[in-house]
Each structure stands twice: as C-alpha cells, then as structure tokens.
Amino acid sequence: MPVFERFSVLLLGVLMLILSSCGNERDAKHKREKKISESIAVxxxxxxxxxxxPDNLTNAKKVELGRFLFYDPVLSGNRDVACATCHQPEFNYAEFLETxxxxxxxxxxxxxxxxxxxxxxxVKRNSQSILNTAFNGIKNHGEYDPRLAPMFWDMRAKSLEEQALLPITTLEEMRGHSFAEEAVLDEIIARIRKIPEYQTLFSEAFSGETNPVHAKNMAKAIAAYERTLVANNSRFDQYMRGDSNALSLSEKEGLNLFLKTGCAKCHNGPMLSDFKLHTLGVPDTQNRKEPDAGxxxxxxxxxxxLRNLRYTSPYMHSGKFVTLEHVLQFYEDISGGKILNPHVSARQMDPLATQMNVNFRDISGIVEFLNTLNDDTFDKTVPTRVPSGLKVKGNVD
Structure with a gap:
C-alpha cells in the first residue's frame, strides 16, 4: 500500500476514534444527567x-396559652430568655445570627x-425556623404523623410536643447555671403555678383536668401554638395546585435547573426535605471551640x-453561609471534589451531594426558583405583655 494511502487510513482511524470518544463522552454525560435529574413529581x-x-387536639384557649408561654422568659432559668428570643417573627421564627x-x-x-x-x-447550631414545622416529616400526597415529626438539626426529638421542652433544659439555650438539667422543669412549673393568670389559662385550655399546670401540658400548649405558624400558600404551592401562571417562565426554568442538578434528590416532598441525615462537610461555626460532629x-x-429562605439567612446547621448563592457555590465545590470541613474525609461525604451537577451559570436561575417558595402571610402577632410581667421575648432591648 502506498504511503499516502496508509496515512489516509491511519488518519481515518484516528478521526473515528476521536468521534467515538466524543460520542462516549456525550453518552456518559447524558446518562449522568439522566441519573441526577428528578421529575417535578417528587x-x-x-x-x-x-x-x-390525637392526644393534643387544638383549641383557641390552648393556642392563646401557648403564645404567652412562647414569648414569656419565665420559662428560662434566669428569666432572661424566651423561646421567641431565638425564634423571631420578623426572621421567619428563626434569627439573623450564625448561632x-x-x-x-x-x-x-x-x-x-x-x-x-x-x-x-x-448555642451549638443555627436557629432553625419554627414556621411550617407542623408539617415536618411530610411525604408527597400529604402523608405525615405529627407524633413522629422529626425535629432539630439532628432529629433527636419526635413531635413538636417533645421538642418544646428540650431548649428549656439545655444549658446555653434557656437553662443557664442556676438549675440542674433534671431540676429546671420543676422550677419552671412551680413559678407558673404561682401566677394566677396562668392558673386560669391552663384551666381553660385543659378543661376537665384537676391540676392542669404541669410540664406535659406546657409542652402541648406551646406545640399547639406552633402548629398555627404556617406559610402554605407560596406561589410555588399555587403552581403545584394547578395555577400554571403562578410562576414566570424564568422561574419555571429555575425549577427545571433545580431538578436537573440533583437538588431534589434530598430536597423533595412538600417541605422540600427528605428529613434524613447527610454528611456534606459544611464548615464549623467559629463560635464554638469544639467541632460539631452531629x-x-x-x-x-x-x-x-427550603421554604421561606428569604427570611432565614444565614444557612446550614453552622450558619456559615449568608446568601443562597454561597450555599449553591458550596455545592458546586462539593461536586468538584472540595471538602470545606477538615474533619470530614472523602469517604464520609454523601454521594447524593458529590454527584450533583451544580454549575455557576445555573445558580441565579435556581435562586430565582427558590424565591417562589416564600410566603409572607404567616401569623406574626406578638403579645404586648406576658402573664409573668417580665419583658416580652426576654432581654432583647
């Protein structure tokens, strides 16, 4: 075979190899994207x-009592902090602090x-919003059991009733040094029993009970109030209920990017949360010396x-990211192999995060979609006074 013909055959072979390689790369990319992308049905x-x-059916008197207790610093060891100190209406019942x-x-x-x-x-972790916690644990089609609703960043409590008492017994949150963990609830109940207005409120909320002022009923009242704090009519909700005009074209494109990049692998269901634990290598807060291993x-x-994110910055359990753009850039770094927490190894990282496909060019579109999850119509009523006579919300002035 002449040299020119041999060269032509060789060149043709190289071109076919290149084209085959490009095709394989496209196929691999398509398969990867197909694997990452989720349907809006999730x-x-x-x-x-x-x-x-079933054991804590709501009534107006119970909600009224729960609201007073939520804002009353009499529930804290030093009478200086209330539930509402760290869960403020103007911040979606969270607050604008890292921790x-x-x-x-x-x-x-x-x-x-x-x-x-x-x-x-x-406090060890960023203050989570209480808004919509009535729906914690919900799956698609509205399935959830309020008795099993996971609470806190580590899901150590089930139900709003169980969650309500734990901050009261925690040293840095509400207890302080004045009382031991096992004694502080008895102290709080003893204080409340000395306040005539609370005696009346408990009797009205739990009619039929001879001695209604006790810790279990206190938790029930706070939980009943918290179940009224819902924001369930965002434009995204309207869209999912059938109003195709509730979202703009660019917001719908942002929704498609949210699904395409793999965000919905974990952020799914009506609360856009799978209510599972994931290791992401989020940086620790510098407010505590010891790392938070969960x-x-x-x-x-x-x-x-992901609901009402407009009002709940900063983000993540350590509060290290101030904007949604920072959060999405963090996920872009993860997919690129970066781990921002030195205490977390590559083998610990959740593959659902490392296999995401977040690109810088998509971030603004995803953020535009996330803003459709905001609903500002929730109850922000703050009592002008509390039965103890202490400062509403504690020492926040």
Whole structure:
C-alpha cells in the first residue's frame, strides 16, 4: 500500500476514534444527567390544613396559652430568655445570627451579645425556623404523623410536643447555671403555678383536668401554638395546585435547573426535605471551640426545608453561609471534589451531594426558583405583655 494511502487510513482511524470518544463522552454525560435529574413529581404543595396529634387536639384557649408561654422568659432559668428570643417573627421564627446567644444575652439581631462576665457558650447550631414545622416529616400526597415529626438539626426529638421542652433544659439555650438539667422543669412549673393568670389559662385550655399546670401540658400548649405558624400558600404551592401562571417562565426554568442538578434528590416532598441525615462537610461555626460532629459522630445533619429562605439567612446547621448563592457555590465545590470541613474525609461525604451537577451559570436561575417558595402571610402577632410581667421575648432591648 502506498504511503499516502496508509496515512489516509491511519488518519481515518484516528478521526473515528476521536468521534467515538466524543460520542462516549456525550453518552456518559447524558446518562449522568439522566441519573441526577428528578421529575417535578417528587415535589408537592403543602396541605391547606394541619393535622393535630390525637392526644393534643387544638383549641383557641390552648393556642392563646401557648403564645404567652412562647414569648414569656419565665420559662428560662434566669428569666432572661424566651423561646421567641431565638425564634423571631420578623426572621421567619428563626434569627439573623450564625448561632444563637441564649442565656445571659442582651440585645437583638446583629447587636445581640453576652453580658459580662460570661461563662455561657453560644448555642451549638443555627436557629432553625419554627414556621411550617407542623408539617415536618411530610411525604408527597400529604402523608405525615405529627407524633413522629422529626425535629432539630439532628432529629433527636419526635413531635413538636417533645421538642418544646428540650431548649428549656439545655444549658446555653434557656437553662443557664442556676438549675440542674433534671431540676429546671420543676422550677419552671412551680413559678407558673404561682401566677394566677396562668392558673386560669391552663384551666381553660385543659378543661376537665384537676391540676392542669404541669410540664406535659406546657409542652402541648406551646406545640399547639406552633402548629398555627404556617406559610402554605407560596406561589410555588399555587403552581403545584394547578395555577400554571403562578410562576414566570424564568422561574419555571429555575425549577427545571433545580431538578436537573440533583437538588431534589434530598430536597423533595412538600417541605422540600427528605428529613434524613447527610454528611456534606459544611464548615464549623467559629463560635464554638469544639467541632460539631452531629448526633452519630459522622458530621451528618438533617436536610433543611427550603421554604421561606428569604427570611432565614444565614444557612446550614453552622450558619456559615449568608446568601443562597454561597450555599449553591458550596455545592458546586462539593461536586468538584472540595471538602470545606477538615474533619470530614472523602469517604464520609454523601454521594447524593458529590454527584450533583451544580454549575455557576445555573445558580441565579435556581435562586430565582427558590424565591417562589416564600410566603409572607404567616401569623406574626406578638403579645404586648406576658402573664409573668417580665419583658416580652426576654432581654432583647
């Protein structure tokens, strides 16, 4: 065979190899994208009403009592912090701090600081929003059991009733140094029993009980109030209920990007959370000296809801990301092989995160979609006074 013909055959072979390689890359990319992308069917609208647990059916008196208790610092060891100190209506019942300052704190928002001298640490994790926690654990088609609803970043509590008492017994949140963990609830109940207005409120909320002022009923009242804090009519909810005009074309494109990049692998269902623990290598807060390894010592934390993110910055369990753009850039880094927490190894990282396909060019579109999940019509009513006569919300002035 002449040299020219041999060269032509060789060149043709190389071209075929290149084209075959490109085709294989396209096929691999298509398969990868097909694997990552989810259908809109994995998402859903929130129900238009809330389910109560059978042993804590709501009534107006119980909700009224729960609201007072939520805002009353009499529930804290030093009478200086209330549930509402770290869960403020103007911040979607969360707050604008990386991690909270509970006991021995003063001021609000970015001006909140510890009183001196101080031996109380920062709260361990970012303050999660209480809004829509009535729906925690919900699956598509509205299936959930309020008695089993997972609570906290590590899901260590089930139900709003169980969750309600734990901050009261936690040193840095509401208890302080004045009382032992096993004694503080008895102290709080003893205080409440001395307040005539609370005696009346408990009797009205739990009519038929001879001695209604006790810790279990206190938890029930707070939980009943928290189940009224819902934001279930966002434009996304309207869209999922059949109003195709509720989202703009660019917001629908953002929704498609959200599904395509793999976000919905974990952020699914009506709350856009699978309510599972995942190890992502999120950086630790600098507010605490010790690293936060989570409940199973594997740096795994619960998938947060994506609802009303406009009001709940900063984000993640450590509060390290101030904007949604920062969060999505973090996921882009993960998919590129970066691990931002030095205590987390590559083998610990959740493959659902490392296999995501977040690109910088898609971030603004995804953020545009996430903003359709905001609903500002939730109840923001703050009582002008509380039965104890203490400052509403505690020392936040």
């Amino acid at each position: 998402l859903g609208a929130l129900p238009e009403s809330v389910i109560d647990p 909270s300052i509970g006991v021995n704190g003063t001021g609000s928002d970015s001006k909140r600081q510890f009183r001196l001298p101080n031996t109380i640490p920062f 409940i199973n010592n594997d740096y795994a934390f619960r998938t947060p809801t």
